Amino acid sequence: MSEPLVDISHVTCGYGDTAAIRDIDLQLQAGTFTGIVGPSGSGKTTLLRAIAGRIPVAHGRISMAPGTRLSYVPQVESVDWNFPVTVGECVLMARETSRLLPWATPEEKRQVGQTLERLGLAGLQGRHIRELSGGQQQRVFLARALLRRPQLVLLDEPTSGLDVKTRHEILHLLGELHDDGLTIVLTTHDLNGMAAHLPHLVCLNVHVVAEGAPREVLTPDVLQHTYGASMDVLDHGGMPVVVDAYTGAALRSAS
């Protein structure tokens, strides 16, 4: 196997004296699409921020392949939606420039237009970010991340607060970007969405409980250790579907 894009070796870190994640050992290969799942407070966001270099590592080491360009998409809940910024301005602000003048070059305008069009945001450049739907808002920040032409994109809860259809659209879009060779790591609470769209999952609860393909890690035992709750896993056309234990029992008895 080739050198990993991100090598997380026995990492412990957190806030103050409290370790939010402990002894994390993960290798993220280039071109992989990984979902980090776990309950609230399990350290998902902390792990992402540690990979992004935003939290000092107390123990262990995180190393990245030389020259890796990284983009980070924050939770939409952390965004100041009243900030005076249009879609076009928001996307362009991440584009580094060595020019002395700030306005976009024709090439940059073309790239912004292409990126927005690919993400279904064509024609919205002049709109304020608050005037968009939840899915569009998420895609604006994804567009900002993509404009940097990264090798690795970290997304914190990209499906949070979205309806089922929009959630599916976002995950489908990320799947397409992954097919183009982008390495993606995201955190989520949406277990079934992950099972349907992602090839690789990490179950996290302060430490790594399990990692692997959804069919391998989404088992009642792993979920019990990750969430501390009884869950059932049904098979739907070869795809695991996670339900709570009562629903699972009811469905099994009905069938």
Place this chain on the structure above:
Amino acid sequence: MIDAFLTPFSFEFFRNGLIVATVAGALCGLIGVYVVLRGMSYIGHGLSHAIFGGFAASSLVGINVLLGAGLWGFAAALAINTVTRRRPIGADAAIGVITTASFALGLALFALFGGSGGSFDALLFGSILGVAPLDVLLTGLTLLGAIVVFVVRYRAIAFVTFDAEVAEVSGVRVQRLESLLMLVLATSILVTMKILGVTLIAATLVIPPTVARMMTNSFSRMLVYSTAIGAACGMVGMITSYHLDVQSGPTIVLTGALLFGIAYAITGANGLRRAARLDHHEAVPVRGPVTPSAEAAAR
């Protein structure tokens, strides 16, 4: 009537004052956008008080007052910025603690060792009609420097002001840029304090960007509008002050307040809502596509 209007322009002191009031208004309007969007509206008031302490200390020690007070103000601005980013306490508390302590030190030093009464009063209340050619030059150079910083580093400034954490991950050297902006801010306050006085600087930093925010949803346009509004307030306020025989500082601030009222009348509740949230950097929860769309539709 036209003759009466043009009369003050024949006086050199008025022309100097008018130029400096206009340039200082534009300068404060420009840097005020960063100040207000970072939720540090009180910093102008606080830093001018802090610089007062630096003025007292440097005049007693015998070093160049502008340099000493400038360095003092820059150090205070950096301290405020650092405390605010690390978030052990809020920006308002950080500004309150650091700047009032500095102001109190200045008062204590003046009380203990004495000071020039004229300079003391000028710093507290401003002396826009006693503007020296050097003040015109310094204010103009500072505006030029601020414009260069905002033009050359525009994207990074927008990114850092909007989302410092993601900006840092994206390769922007946030701390260095914020230090540069704090230097511009401290210098702006230093060169305009003598003209507007400690008590009026805050208004010139806050009113123009607030009015500009009510007029636009774009960061770049807000910078342009705020600079223009600041310049207009300085110019109109200065001319008004001559004809009404009222001090220039209050007329400049009242001109800004009048513009605020006009902007509110034109933009209505939407404009006021945008401006009212300028200091609210906590997240506005987005629960799904329905709420923002409904708001957009309502507009």
